[in-house]
Amino acid sequence: MKETKQRLLSLDTLRGFDMFWISGGDTLFHVLAKVTGWAWAITLAAQFDHPDWDGFTAYDCIFPTFLFMAGVSTPFSLSSRLDKGSTHNQLIAKIIQRGIILVILGIITNNGLFQTPLAEMRYGSVLGRIGIAGMFAQSLYLYIPQKKYLWIIFSGILLSYWLFMCYFPVPGCPLGSLNMECNPASYLDRLLLPGHLYKEIHDPEGIASTFPAISTGLLGVLAGMELRTSDNLVNKNQKALKLALAGIVSLIIGIAWNFVFPINKNLWSSSFVLVAGSVSILLLALFYWIIDVLNFRKWTLFFVVIGMNSIVIYMANQFIDFNFTAQKLFGGLLHYFPESVFSIGEVIAYIAVEWIFLYVLYCNKWFLKV
Secondary structure (H helix, E strand, C coil): CCECCCCCHHHHHHHHHHHHHHHHHHHHHHHHHHHHCCHHHHHHHHCCCCCCCCCCCHHHHHHHHHHHHHHHHHHHHHHHHHHCCCCHHHHHHHHHHHHHHHHHHHHHHHHCCCCCCHHHCECCCHHHHHHHHHHHHHHHHHHCCCHHHHHHHHHHHHHHHHHHHHHCCCCCCCCCCCCCCCCHHHHHHHHHCCECCCCCCCCCCCCCCHHHHHHHHHHHHHHHHHHHECCCCCCHHHHHHHHHHHHHHHHHHHHHHCCCCCCCCCCCCHHHHHHHHHHHHHHHHHHHHHHHHCCCCHHHHHHHHHHCCHHHHHHHHHHCCHHHHHHHHHHHHHCCCCHHHHHHHHHHHHHHHHHHHHHHHHHCCCCCCC
16 A cells, blocks of 8 residues: 655644643643633633543643654654665664663653662653553554554553453452552552652552553554555545544543543543543644645744654753743843733743744754654
């Protein structure tokens, strides 16, 4: 089957849109709600906090959408390398190397270098989960590049995880309990994961919950396979429509599953995979339709600059004090304005400094490629 090989501008834009919300976009809405008291701002700001346990907000979509997009890019990147003569052994070595590097970067981001005692280090991380789940999803695509079998594996992981969470016994707890203290995923993390857990008795990037995250990556792989299909077989409008329909179906199944296996980002529950996945698919369909189908592209630069160095900005926020630079450049000017304008301006200045930093990297074609 002949397939298209172009780079998707919509994917780079969506990746930047996703990362924007943890690079100051969320804070902008929180500050706006605080200083204005506007009902719509308060409602939106509430969507930029994670639920304590069960439940779902827009903020819960950021992490799985990033992992989903790593999956979307897989059919494009791996198939392109295969077409250029790379062997499966070379590619699997690269996939494993990338996974290991992301795990190491995640540990460094959490703990610094030689700063935290081994017993107090946190080994689970956002980057580590992206590395491990992405590694397995990419490996499955490399060796089983048929949609039918990938769908079976995707479904099998989600069903198996559900059964595991329902029937794996936790000492001293009722069978099937899914609170933080008693659920099987948290129990295994306390038992097997060395160092410090993020919530003392639970780690949202723990061992067991990494398995359903593989399905998040696979969902992206399947979406990428659809987008990479030749336009002669499926035109672009049909691709966008198929993605949108898939997103709606995923949402319906996820909401229905919620009644027996609650939507929970901390556990990366199967229902969470489907609901968060539905948002990722619908966003991809929308961005693809606007950018790659209708060809409305002029507005994309702001997000593309962020998306092309997404790992850099995620890590840079841990190591670079952008707020200090923003205060030095804009703080004096902002003091001439009322306090409400000052508070909002501070956040905008912070975002601007981050973006300029990334724009310099973008203009010089300095991209962190793992």
